[in-house]
Amino acid sequence: MLTIAGLSKRYAKGDKALDDVSLGVPAGQVVGLIGPSGAGKSTLIRCVNRLVEPTSGSIRLGDTEITRLGGAGLRRARRRMGMIFQEYALVERLTVMENVLSGRLGYVGFWRAFLRRFPQADIDRAFAVLDRVGLLDHVDKRADQLSGGQRQRVGIARALVQEPDILLVDEPTASLDPKTSRQIMRLIVEVCAERQLAAIVNIHDVALAQMFVQRIIGLRAGRVVFDGPPEALDTDALTTIYGEEDWSRTIREAHDDAANEAAAQETVRALRAQTKPPTVARAL
């Protein structure tokens, strides 16, 4: 679905944020992009929808060469790419429904947008995704009245209502508590599976990434230094990505967490009731 080849980005100040990055993401695959701060994770996903202009290289979404598009062509391509942000990036003073419908603005004219007269088909889509993320009770609440987890669900709904081919997810859980983080990650992974969406998820929390994604790409100083399944991410790989540190506990806890997670899911499913939340051994 997404093919990146030889992508480089050099900022005006001269530092190279991305250096010859090549990777492909097939439909339905969720990729976790990990790496230290400043490694270029955010730059990479912003190059895909050209919020950041790449310096060289090629990005293809399906048959479309993204890097050559301009104006209307770029807007059409962006309609196919949903983006989810760390701090939710909602318009706080607008309602949940308005924030979700802003995902359809690429398809409606200015006056319809200005007067909030969206086509019925778009409103149906918005209700459907709000139902999916579990916010049907909050349709007309203002975004600033919601909790962090609920806001991120609005962010996810806004991306989904675009009916995109790919999700670009930038630190979706960095502002959330551990339990909500898991719920949000689970929701993202589930909707990608349901809709056969490709997704790139920037994430700092290695254990959380291992728990949910099918493939992990490690970025260091703008270069891909690891690309493989979560199980292959061992202490050596983490040292390559992040540098020297005692990684043994991170990995082991990650596996413990995964076991806890699976067990907790079972319990919830069995009891269909509020049970003791899964214990988080230690915030990483």
Add this chain to the structure above:
Amino acid sequence: MRAAPAAARRWRPPPLIANPWLRIAVLAGAALYLVLALGTVEVNWARLSDGWARGLRFVSGFLEPNFSRRWDDILQGMIESLSMTVTSTVVGIAISVPIGIGAARNLVPRPVYLLCRAIIAVSRSLQEIIVAILLVAMVGFGPFAGFLTLSFATIGFLSKLLAEDIEDIDPAPVEAIRATGTPWPSLIAFGVLPQVAPRLLGLSLYRLDINFRESAVVGIVGAGGIGATLNTAIDRYEFDSAAAILILIIAIVMASEYVSGLVRGWAK
């Protein structure tokens, strides 16, 4: 065991001007200039005491305001002033919003920004009275000149403050909406205007208030409205009528202040 501190370390906030000689020279220079400047204004105590008596007569006239003698003139002036105020505020806002958006550095290309900033600078550099004198010369006496003056003044005020507010908005939602493939006008309508709406409303109400007060001032130079009536009353030494007019102006300004407070609280 904690070791006793060797010596108390002194700390003072760093001075604004590091060089002590320069600091003293600047202060002394400012004081000297103030003394010399006061010497040139020719403080005249005799004129002040004469004026005091005239002022008292003026104030005593105000103690018994007379609404009835010039009521027809006052009513006509008030109606002119109010219609001038409302129309010029509405027209001014309608023109200010696009110019304010164009003058926000974070939304538009550089040439558009410079053009809109230039319009604002022209509007702001000309004081209302000067614009009114010019427009009265152009379109003749009466409220039409006042309407044009106040519309023009509103543009400079509202566009500038709106542009500054737009430059301070949270860029994250704007980026998020841009990332959905939204064209620029819809981006403004969804990502920008909701963020500045309360401020825009507050500024508009404040400007309505200012325009009413200014309508009284521009009337003095012939641009119609209650100012013309007030000017006539003072020229004829009819301080009781003038007092009536001033009381009405103050009452209307206070009423609009109260209403705008209510509206702003409700629209948070």
